[in-house]
Amino acid sequence: MELLHPWRLDFQQPAPLRSTPVVSLVLPCFNEQEVLPETTRRLVALLARLEAEGVAAPGSAIYYVDDGSSDATWRLVADYAATLPAVCGIKLSRNRGHQNALLCGLMTAPGDVLVSLDADLQDDVEAIPKMLAAWRDGNEIVYAVRSRRDADGFLKRVTAEGYYRLLACLGVQVLFNHADFRLMSRRAIESLRAYEETHLFLRGLVPQLGYRTAVVEFARAARFAGTSKYPLRKMLALAWQGITSFTAYPLRLITGVGALVSLASLLMSAWALGIRLFTDHAMPGWASVVIPMYLLGGIQLLSLGVIGEYLAKVYESTKKRPRFHVEAVVGQAFGAEGA
Template sequence: MELLHPWRLDFRQPPELRPAPVVSLVLPCFNEQEVLPETTRRLVALMARLEGDGQAAPGSAIYYVDDGSSDGTWRLIAEYAAAFPVVCGVKLSRNRGHQNALLCGLLTVPGDVLISLDADLQDDLEAIPRMLDNYRAGSEIVYAVRSSREQDSFFKRTSAEAYYRLLALLGVQVQFNHADFRLMSRCAIESLRGYEETHLFLRGLVPQLGYRTSVVEFERAPRFAGTSKYPLRKMLSLAWQGVTSFTAYPLRLITGAGALVSLGSLLLSAWALGIRLFTDQAVPGWASVVIPMYLLGGIQLLSLGVIGEYLAKVYESTKKRPRFHIEAVCGEGFDKERP
């Protein structure tokens, strides 16, 4: 299975453009009080420019989703919502993780077009007008893709690219070098609403929707302020979610491992028999006990762990617990129709 290949739009002879949409920017936030003032300043200016250029219709807004922050993030969001009509906020009752916070924003806020991005200003805001151009030319989903990873460390760059290729090899449809900076039309959002995944991996879920897609490339900037909310542990957890949520290939590997262990056991038995018959170096009982015990014990534990991971997903999915709870909202975008 190859990586997702989006439609390539030809703007030399564009079709009739769609009217300017109501644009909603969705930004999950977790302890982002250090970067939020600059993010708000830039986004408010961007929204004014988009409306002035006719790319966004009146009513477009910025929606911060506070994912249970423990600092002053929600206080700042409420202040900005009172100061700027274009700023709105959604507060979750507790920390639910980046993917659930992002899903909450996508399924809650209004708008003809929803653009998700991070609050740390690493996503290039100048890519948003180009994403809107692609939407107006016919795309329902527009992926913002990093043009390079030169700023990443060697480990992060190689591991990330290897992971995307691994997902494609396992049959998971993904857009290479794409995170969660994307545009989705209202029809794509309503289709996404029908998916009730407990363990979210939106990078793999969105391509399942189909629809016409396109790509916009951008240069990812360094974080403006604060620290990353995705340490190695969370990155590995998200990577594992991507594998186990979209493919049963690890379970099939267990079958292959069982066949290999059986073959290895036969070869080991032949070797031990040869040592016993043709040499005087055999240690009684060692080869027939120690090697198979360690080999089979390790394979069994690994296999049980993989099977247990899938069973845990089934168990948690059958409970059908809510993925998030909204504690409060603020801003004019919710005055008429609250979630």
Template sequence: MDIQKATDLAHPPVLSLVLPCYNEQEVLPETTARLQAMLARLQANGEIAEGSAIYYVDDGSRDRTWEMIHDYAERHADVCGIKLSRNRGHQNALLCGLLTAPGDILISLDADLQDDLEAIPQMIQRYREGSEIVFGVRRKRTKDTFFKRFSAESYYKFLAMMGVQIVYNHADYRLMSRRAVESLRGYDETHLFLRGLVPQLGYKGAIVEFDRAERFAGESKYPLTKMLSLAWQGVTSFSAYPLRLITGIGMIISVISLVMAAWAVVTKLFTDSALPGWASTVIPMYFLGGVQLLSLGIIGEYVAKIFESSKKRPRFHVESLCGERFTDATPR
């Protein structure tokens, strides 16, 4: 442990809670009340320092979410708001909050109260024991439907098989030290998949298990289509395995083609049941056509990512900030 780290651990850290929000007006009052109570308790116990606060990131909500956040920020010193100019997606909103909020340690969590808040003191304890990143990991998935549980667990296993470094059953509930966050700032990737990116930072990590609750209010902002999109994002952003798989498929098809050619020759020479040209033309044509389209689709996905990354467009724009914790020096 370096001298700076030891000095930081000698004093309670300033904690920033970062919560991306999209149309969360139903749950915000309860979320704010519970998080404020948690901050007050941690400060009273000397686990965190004064100046700790909640940072809501409004990801282009269409309801009263930003209006409520702005009102809370005016009435409470421990609530701040970050408003994006338009909807940029959960991962970009989360990154914006992490890069904009001050604090010695930052904990990202969802605004729907499904993440167990009682895991926060455990995360802080792991940080004080020397961990730079603490991952919140679901203990079990008994409350999920069979399809949800099966698809989620298969997804993590699939990513691991693709060579993506990821923490099993971990979403975006995690603690990051200021050092880890500043290291994350150096990544300019257009297509964000923080679940795969954060473990690659390489700092000492720890795991805190928790039980995920039911959503307190409102509707889930991650339907099946968005979950599948995020899953594909994770694979294509962190693994070149699909491209290598195309090469393997090409080799297999070559072998199959040789076998079919041999079969067609044998059938032609030694039987009377062969239809002229059918075996050697129709079957390979359909088979190879399907594989080629699939391969082009996978290659196209990677080319599209290169194209979008080459434009170097900003991942988000901050429209406005509210809250006493922000200063003129706050990064935007």
């Protein structure tokens, strides 16, 4: 299975003319007090430049989504919103995870064009003008894809790239080396609103929308300040989420493994019977009993675990619980002064 290949920027095709859009930058935040001042400075300057160049319309703004931070993140966001017209804040009632916080921002922020990116400045903000140029060419979704991963360690780079290839082999439509740095038009956002996924994996869900897309490449930088909020445990959880949310391949794999084990058991039985009937080398021992027992027991437990994971997803989906609750909003776009 090949990776999803959307329209490239160098593919020239007539596109409809579009007016200057109101641009909303959506940034999920979790304990980002160290990097937030620099992020705000760069993004405010970027929006001012885009408005001066006529690329973005007045009213374009930054929307920070505080995902239940335990540090001073929300206080900083509220202070910026009170003094900077281009900054708004959305506070979740508790930590709901990066994907839910990002979805909250996308579903809440106004604007003709929404750009989602991380707050740690690893996503190159200078790629945003290129993404807007691709939108003006008629693309509804523009993916920002890493051209290289020099800022990542060897292990993270190898495992991440291997994971993208694994998803593609399993039939999941993903862009290689794309995370959540993307532009979406209002039309695409409203289409995404119709999806009521309980277990979110947006980098696999957005390609399901099917609109015309483009790709912009950027060099991912090292984190400006603070520490990563995605340790190995969360990365593995997100990886498993992507697999189990978009493919039933693990369930089919269980069927294949079961068939192979059954075939191997029949062959071993035939071999043991042949030794017993036609030779004098049959030697009773514990290995012939214990090894197959542990092998089959392990496969059965693994199979039950995979099946249980899918059943748990069905169970949680049927409850239809809200994916997030907004506790407070600040900023002129919401008509709120603080919270």
